[in-house]
Amino acid sequence: MWDYSDKVKEHFFNPKNAGAVVDANATGEVGSISCGDALRLTLKVDDNSEIILEAGFQTFGCGSAIASSSVLTEIIKGMTLDEALKVTNQDIADQLEGLPPEKMHCSVMGREALQAAIANYRGEEWKDDHEEGALICKCFAIDAVMIEEMVWANKLRTVEDVTNFTKAGGGCAACHEDIEAILEKVLAEKGEKFDPGAAPVSKPVEKIAAVKTPLTNLQRIKKIEQVLESLRSSLMADGGDVELVEVVGNTAYVNMTGACNGCQMAAMTIAGIQQRLMEVMGEFIKVVPASEMAKLVNIEVA
Amino acid sequence: MADIYLDNNATTKVDPAVVDVMIPYFLEQYGNPSSIHKFADGVARGLKQARQQVQALIGCEHDSEIIFTSCGTESNSTAILSAIKAQPDKKEIITTVVEHPAILNLCSYLEKEGYTIHRLPVDRAGRLKLDAYQRLLSDQVAIVSVMWANNETGTIFPVAEMAEMANAAGVMFHTDAVQAVGKIPMMLQDTKIDMLSLSGHKLHAPKGIGVLYLRRGTRYRPLLRGGHQERGRRAGTENSASIVGLGKACELALEFIEYENTKVKAMRDRLEQGITEQIPHCFVTGDMYNRLPNTTDIAFEYIEGESILMLLNKAGIAASSGSACTSGSLEPSHVMRAMDIPYTAAHGTIRFSFSRYNTMAEVDKVVEAMPGIVATLRKLSPYWSGDGPVANPEQAFAPTYS
Ligand SMILES: Cc1ncc(COP(=O)(O)O)c(C=O)c1O
Numbered sequence A: 001m002w003d004y005s006d007k008v009k010e011h012f013f014n015p016k017n018a019g020a021v022v023d024a025n026a027t028g029e030v031g032s033i034s035c036g037d038a039l040r041l042t043l044k045v046d047d048n049s050e051i052i053l054e055a056g057f058q059t060f061g062c063g064s065a066i067a068s069s070s071v072l073t074e075i076i077k078g079m080t081l082d083e084a085l086k087v088t089n090q091d092i093a094d095q096l097e098g099l100p101p102e103k104m105h106c107s108v109m110g111r112e113a114l115q116a117a118i119a120n121y122r123g124e125e126w127k128d129d130h131e132e133g134a135l136i137c138k139c140f141a142i143d144a145v146m147i148e149e150m151v152w153a154n155k156l157r158t159v160e161d162v163t164n165f166t167k168a169g170g171g172c173a174a175c176h177e178d179i180e181a182i183l184e185k186v187l188a189e190k191g192e193k194f195d196p197g198a199a200p201v202s203k204p205v206e207k208i209a210a211v212k213t214p215l216t217n218l219q220r221i222k223k224i225e226q227v228l229e230s231l232r233s234s235l236m237a238d239g240g241d242v243e244l245v246e247v248v249g250n251t252a253y254v255n256m257t258g259a260c261n262g263c264q265m266a267a268m269t270i271a272g273i274q275q276r277l278m279e280v281m282g283e284f285i286k287v288v289p290a291s292e293m294a295k296l297v298n299i300e301v302a
Numbered sequence B: 001m002a003d004i005y006l007d008n009n010a011t012t013k014v015d016p017a018v019v020d021v022m023i024p025y026f027l028e029q030y031g032n033p034s035s036i037h038k039f040a041d042g043v044a045r046g047l048k049q050a051r052q053q054v055q056a057l058i059g060c061e062h063d064s065e066i067i068f069t070s071c072g073t074e075s076n077s078t079a080i081l082s083a084i085k086a087q088p089d090k091k092e093i094i095t096t097v098v099e100h101p102a103i104l105n106l107c108s109y110l111e112k113e114g115y116t117i118h119r120l121p122v123d124r125a126g127r128l129k130l131d132a133y134q135r136l137l138s139d140q141v142a143i144v145s146v147m148w149a150n151n152e153t154g155t156i157f158p159v160a161e162m163a164e165m166a167n168a169a170g171v172m173f174h175t176d177a178v179q180a181v182g183k184i185p186m187m188l189q190d191t192k193i194d195m196l197s198l199s200g201h202k203l204h205a206p207k208g209i210g211v212l213y214l215r216r217g218t219r220y221r222p223l224l225r226g227g228h229q230e231r232g233r234r235a236g237t238e239n240s241a242s243i244v245g246l247g248k249a250c251e252l253a254l255e256f257i258e259y260e261n262t263k264v265k266a267m268r269d270r271l272e273q274g275i276t277e278q279i280p281h282c283f284v285t286g287d288m289y290n291r292l293p294n295t296t297d298i299a300f301e302y303i304e305g306e307s308i309l310m311l312l313n314k315a316g317i318a319a320s321s322g323s324a325c326t327s328g329s330l331e332p333s334h335v336m337r338a339m340d341i342p343y344t345a346a347h348g349t350i351r352f353s354f355s356r357y358n359t360m361a362e363v364d365k366v367v368e369a370m371p372g373i374v375a376t377l378r379k380l381s382p383y384w385s386g387d388g389p390v391a392n393p394e395q396a397f398a399p400t401y402s
């Protein structure tokens, strides 16, 4: 069986807030019985303060789906809707002391149900843009849909390309056969043939000449912008974007938006951006989410 | 009460009598069976005896038709790859949609290499249609591979009849009998089955030992070439301790085969009846009238299998599930999909599989535990309300989701 953390087991065996909230004024429903996971989240929201007073869940799903739903209701109770919207699936997974990669989608389902419920409260329409495929790379929790999209968007041709753009295949390498199968399929759709010996598509950053001499702050900012620009296409293929907010010394503050914001890949994406920046700039660069800027800048200034 | 093990189709406890006969092959007779000294002089005899014990259980004509392998999967791969290597002009394979991945994934791989794979469908009770099969048999077919019994539902397939049909059309026939051997009587010499796979760990022998039965005269190409072991048909120093253990396990299985089909079957039937009588909205999957005596697979509607297993585990009961979540895929078991079991039930299937080590007292305990477990999860389910499913579950809960 799965190696579930004690926290997952705790929430599974003694779920909190199970059942529908009686006088709920917000409902979010995601998943479906055909994929074996479905969640209905009901909230009672205070109309003046927009504070979530009560939250209840009904879940059809496995142990981690039930645990994710339970922990989600605990996290959001007492939050305002705006605060709740900032809850990421990683927050849910963290509260559960981690989930196996195959089960990360359970936490994604929790976040989506929350978004759907808030949209329902506000009278907006919530559209799910998130499609899920079979899990290909267990080391980095990357599914077939994501790899296929990246292969299409960036004209990838080899396993190495896929690893450079998605990280899939960059760990134990056991998924390389499956990645080759995806390449074969997509390339065939494009009328090309998969050739394992093909020259790799250059990494986006390699188009930018590496810097040798020490940089002035203005040069540094320009260079960082340039690198981020080059990464944007792959981020956007994933439904996200990145914006440079401020540079203080060797620290770059960025805003991750769209699917990247809070997606399970956000932390990894930030690490990836930092890695590429350092490769190009030839100096240490720290990439920090802009949400942490205020306190950090104050310290710098002080 | 000690924990209850009802997952014997996944693997079994090694019989203590099997362990006893194995120990000397680790500590005393550990010589290489090919060597000429006293550390090895009993090994050849041990292997010979094991071959005869396997022969007796499956009822084949010669003990030299037994090839020891490392597992059921290896036996399956060897059989299919041998058939296509030996008959390079034949580019079709017939199998079923409900085979074990050990067959299905190999076939999908061969499909990419240019083979045509015919996967026979099953009906809602998991049964095959033999007229469709008859039409597919031709001189283009390299091999037919059909499991003797299905691992999830226990449904038994008419392999003897299908082997006759293949033989009449001049086509080789293999059966994956990993779940059937030791549970139902067989007499291979009275059939036209050319190859058969079995696996030790399903019949109280250790894991990592298997057999490929190869009818004398069947054209064959080894998977592993090298030393002269197994008459050159499977190279590699013999796993002597496990082979001897498997021999003993086969001897015991033969002794207990009547017990399996009476006492073990009675336990299975009582469990099945106890559960389906008490719990609404659950049903038995597969061919109820043509099943292994030790297996029942029950679908509990509107709840999910992994959650059931976790609560069972907490109650000290081990079983398994065809749910998507236990395997990490998004689809429920291919066997449930093949039988067109609705999604509302396919994700909530639980397989209970018995062995001669189980008792009626255990059955009663499981029958007592199940209703509470199912009720607990249904209380959480968005598809359930009060004491019945919500009206029109698929419509009532129609989320914005692909
Ligand atoms: C029908 C069937 N075939 C093959 C296998 C694989 O056997 P082994 O684990 O010995 O490779 C199994 C066991 O899971 C099985 O149930």
Ligand code: FES
Binding pocket: A136, A137, A138, A139, A140, A168, A169, A170, A171, A172, A173, A174, A175, A176
């Ligand atoms: S599974 Fe992809 S690198 Fe390990």
